[in-house]
């Protein structure tokens with residue numbers, strides 16, 4: 001960060017100013033923030049889907065058509081993504097995000113990541129729009145369960161919800177599956193009242209993530225972007241910080257603390 005900060009000094013100062021002066025800040029993160037934690041992206045060179053093939057576009061419909069087969073396959077071949085997720089640890093960027101929450105500045109964090117790293121870093125107010133790989137979810141009543149609390153055996157498939165006896169699947173949102181309405185409601189509720197959004201590691205081009213920065217701008221709020229590269233959001237951003245999440249976020253939090261104590 002020592003190398004990066006001087007050349008972007010003005011941008012850091014401006015981003016910190018925006019954070020300190022905003023009334024209600026929310027955050028949004030995507031795959032880019034997890035790469036530094038050792039989680040390969042899905043697409044692109046070295047991506048999990050590039051290597052192993054894209055998951056079926058009708059994954060959710062396949063689950064509904066054959067829930068027993070879905071679970072048999074998951075139990076027999078957990079796959080590389082599960083291993084990568086099990087080994088991953090939060091990076092300094094995740095902890096810096098948590099620090100912003102603990103300082104009372106960041107009110108809510110929307111993440112597209114399923115890797116549990118924000119939770120592992122202690123983040124509390126979190127909307128995981130694509131679910132969480134550590135959790136299971138009942139598609140009937142929406143109750144979520146820790147995997148450890150619901151052992152699943154090959155002999156009793158598919159698992160059913162103890163609350164409503166609905167079908168249980170992974171909490172992660174499959175292709176063809178609607179974003180769980182409880183999570184989507186939270187995202188829209190939080191975005192509606194926000195006047196600042198800190199966006200890291202995502203170009204937010206896919207719905208629903210794409211809607212939130214758009215809403216912030218329509219509400220005359222400000223966008224702060226943290227990314228390695230320019231993205232389709234960059235022209236909309238009031239401030240853009242370029243570099244690795246794990247370096248930029250801690251440096252930004254440091255600036256915020258300096259401004260708060262100045």
Ligand SMILES: [Zn+2]
Pocket residue numbers: 138139140141142143161162163164165166
């Ligand atoms: Zn249920």
